[in-house]
Amino acid sequence: MIDWIHAGPPALAAFLASLVEFVEAFTIVLAVGSVRGWRSALTGVAAAVAVLIAMVLAVGPGLERLPLSALRLGTGLLLLLFGLRWLRKSTLRAGGIIALHDESAAFAAESLTLRKYANSTSTLDPVAVLTAFNGVLIEGIEVVFIVLAAGTAAQALLPAAIGATGAGIVVVMLGLALRVPLTRIPENTLKFTVGVLLSAFGTFWIGEGLGYPWLGGDLSIVGLAVLYLSTALIGAGLARRIRSRADSPQPAGPSL
Amino acid sequence: MTDMLRIARSAGRTVLALFVDDGLFAVTIIGWVAFVAAGLARFRSLTVYGGPLLATGLVAIFLVSLSRAARRMPARRS
Numbered sequence: 001m002i003d004w005i006h007a008g009p010p011a012l013a014a015f016l017a018s019l020v021e022f023v024e025a026f027t028i029v030l031a032v033g034s035v036r037g038w039r040s041a042l043t044g045v046a047a048a049v050a051v052l053i054a055m056v057l058a059v060g061p062g063l064e065r066l067p068l069s070a071l072r073l074g075t076g077l078l079l080l081l082f083g084l085r086w087l088r089k090s091t092l093r094a095g096g097i098i099a100l101h102d103e104s105a106a107f108a109a110e111s112l113t114l115r116k117y118a119n120s121t122s123t124l125d126p127v128a129v130l131t132a133f134n135g136v137l138i139e140g141i142e143v144v145f146i147v148l149a150a151g152t153a154a155q156a157l158l159p160a161a162i163g164a165t166g167a168g169i170v171v172v173m174l175g176l177a178l179r180v181p182l183t184r185i186p187e188n189t190l191k192f193t194v195g196v197l198l199s200a201f202g203t204f205w206i207g208e209g210l211g212y213p214w215l216g217g218d219l220s221i222v223g224l225a226v227l228y229l230s231t232a233l234i235g236a237g238l239a240r241r242i243r244s245r246a247d248s249p250q251p252a253g254p255s256l
Numbered sequence: 257m258t259d260m261l262r263i264a265r266s267a268g269r270t271v272l273a274l275f276v277d278d279g280l281f282a283v284t285i286i287g288w289v290a291f292v293a294a295g296l297a298r299f300r301s302l303t304v305y306g307g308p309l310l311a312t313g314l315v316a317i318f319l320v321s322l323s324r325a326a327r328r329m330p331a332r333r334s
Contacts, residue, residue: 077289081275081282084318088281088325097326142274203311210293212306224311231315238319239326246327 007159009221010150013197015163017146020190021139022171027103027181028135031110036128043124044132052140056148063152073209075149076202082145083198090192091232095239100188103181150198153205196232200224281321288313 033041063071092098110131117127143164151160174182204221207214214220276282292313296306 077286078275080289080314081285084281084285084314085275085277088318088321089277091322092325092329095322095326097329138270141271145274199314203307203314206289207307207310210296210303210306212296212303212310214307220307227311227315228318231318235319235322239322242323242326 006218007154007156009197010154010156010201011159011163013150013163013194013201014143014147014160015167016190017194017198018143018164018167019171019185020187020194021143022168023103023182023185023187024106025136025139026171026175027107028110028139029132030175030179030181031107031114032128032132032135035111035114036125036131039123040125040128041132044129044134045136047129048133048136048140051137052144055141056144060148060152060157063148064157068155069209069211071209072153072205075153076205076207076209078145078202079149079153079198080202080206082149083195083200083202085195086191087195087199087228087232090188090195091235092239093188094192094232095236095243097239097243103183103185103187107181146198150201153201192232196225196228199228278321278325281317284317284321285314288317 029041029045032044063075066074089098093100114127114131147157147160147164151157154160171182200221203224204214216223289310292306292310296303296309
């Protein structure tokens, strides 16, 4: 029986993070399928999924055999680096420093690149297979990392895997129904939320791994999430102010 | 051999990019965690403050890195 109060936060983090990754992978596969053919695109997807499953089977059982404190310290540090990287990037996007990710533009760019290659005469198009394989593998590695890190540190591997699988199902169903890049999914808001959650988990598990007591136990994850959320919101405003000050024309000095 | 090396290097770069896109930011985070861990290992009675100390430093590192990026990145053209 899964204790969802304990397993809910890692499952939610895995679901939201995987949603972002699956949307990005879907855009690539859609571009490959519509430009170079679906047989090659789906072959690339199947090969990448097989590699990802092999990675989980190779790494997963080994992780569960590590001492819990070392596992929490190691995965906590990796989650913190991963989470703060996402939070920093999405905060810079929210502050208008870097452009928002645009799935339509990504789809157009990928389609343009694929059209540059001559069509293959064989049944399977190597360019299409490799592009779909690469796209799904790179985004999939992030999903695997989040599921393994969030799942093993919180001893909630199954709920985290359920969260990621749920995200995959949502994206595939939406994709099959709409057959266009999923531009309406608020990717930056999702990345911002996931960044907050993973940074909070990472900090909490580093503390646990080092043997520091947290006020309120597991509940302090909520406190850490609030801290990171408010910091990122303040940070977005700060970045916007710095940028507008840098962009505004400097007043001319007194002429001599 | 060269191909294998190139593939391994590219795979390594891809995995590293999951965690690092600003080297200084990543190194400072790891440095702060190591500093707190080493410092509190010497003063065991202060471990009760370990969590808040860790979080406060990370928040400060995050804000400094953001303002540094905001100053350094070219203006976005929309």
